[in-house]
Amino acid sequence: MKNKSIWKIDDVNPEVSLQQDINVDVAIIGGGLAGIMTAYHLRNCSKKIVLLEKDTVGSGLSSSTTGKLTYLQNQMYPNIAKSRSKEEAKLYFESQKEALKLAKSIILKHNINCNLTPVASYLFASVDNKELKEEKSFLKEVQCPFEECKELPISFPCKEAIFVHDTYCFHPVKFIQEIKKLVMNSSIQIYENTRVTALDQENEDYLIFTENHKVKAKQVIITSHYPFFVIPKLLPLQLKLEKSYLLEAKKENEPNFLAISTDAPNYTFRIDDEHFVFGGYSHNLASKLDYQKQKDEMMNTFKRHFNNEIRYVWSAHDITSKDHIPLIGPLNNNHPNLLIATAFHKWGMTNSFIASKILSDYILEKENRYSTLFSPTRKPTFKGTMDATMNDMVIGGRYLQTKMKEQQPFYKNIHFELHDDEEIAVYTDENGKEHKIVYRCPHLKSGLIFDESEKIWICPAHGSKFDIDGNLLEGPSTCDITYKK
Ligand SMILES: Cc1cc2nc3c(=O)[nH]c(=O)nc-3n(C[C@H](O)[C@H](O)[C@H](O)COP(=O)(O)OP(=O)(O)OC[C@H]3O[C@@H](n4cnc5c(N)ncnc54)[C@H](O)[C@@H]3O)c2cc1C
Known part of the structure; x- marks a missing residue:
């Protein structure tokens, strides 16, 4: 069994990294599904555009997803109706339907081989619950046809379910790789192994600093999953992280379908022609720190x-916003040329398609009917503000807990040292070799948790990940924490 995602492709030959300072019209930072699709829509325009990717395109969260393309999303519509309004929930529903059409039309247009498979999507409950009722009443209101049943296509506890037919799954990385080729055939330059470390302003322009060079850009699009920059510094207070666990097992004779449950712990299924993907067990990243325990529970349920x-077994986290709607568009009125796309709420396959259209339409000065709905400048709601405050308290509690290091179970095989006033964590591996890191996350100085099964350090506050020797795997941190002495 491998501790990695089934979709990851290991032998990708990276494109060149940035070798000199450059001036461009538009810089896209981050080549996941959202970033590469934005580049795709801009590939025929006359602007000078670059995409800067710290590893290789498609190596981030988009390679650790379940890869469902569905609009039957776990309670998103009732939640948006409650946090904002029914009208906004309806518009969000339309955006997701449109995302599916867009994805399918692009795949067909370019004849992309990414295992696109039509599959029914189920939403199910293993006990009576109001969430399924709310979803049904929303779907009726928007006149979306669905069917009802009492069991899933395979034997798994289910009291009640609804399902729709016109949904899909695909191989996200195969898709991204093909889109990358189309972008590379245009005038857009992709630089890989090019990590952005800072962002600054110079008059009307932005200065993007990479490890060795800088890019001056008139417009910047940040599609780095968690926006890494700190202009302004308030984003960490608006975003919440949710971690989930997945496994891929050999497909036997099971029928193809997608499903997600409304219960806690939640379950997710994706069964296609080749794979049986199962998982769920989602939780606030900061609320449960024994990640291995969640993973074991998921595997035991499966068995x-x-x-x-x-x-294959893996875990990943996605970002959520206070009101369940992703944040897509110009950051705020002071930064009309700094665009973000984040907080996809674990529905970033569809939302990346929508984000890429909103962002590219903005750059091309075209109207987009969804731009107001997703605008990062929308007013916060009372409930959202309360939720965010609670989340900040959980994170604050974790911060204190990671200061009382010696008593914590998640520091197995780890001891701490103080070198010149710097806290160093030392992990001793199974061969007795010591791996030292600087213990504080460079982003906002939170303590770190060690995930023994994946052998990575994780910041429970904002999700930065580092390998066993402190090399940065995932932001918002932009620096390594390797201990150099
Ligand atoms: C367990 C799980 C299952 C999911 N399943 C589904 C699903 O079935 N359907 C669905 O719709 N959604 C799903 N999602 C959500 C979806 O996978 C994500 O929302 C989506 O992949 C995010 O895409 P992205 O392009 O924003 O981020 P990413 O794919 O992470 O891309 C960001 C890119 O930016 C790069 N980057 C980061 N920092 C820098 C920097 N400083 N400089 C340069 N580059 C940088 C990264 O290397 C990365 O390549 C799931 C999420 C999780 C956690």
């Missing part, structure tokens, strides 16, 4: 119900 051989 209790199915005999299929488990081949």
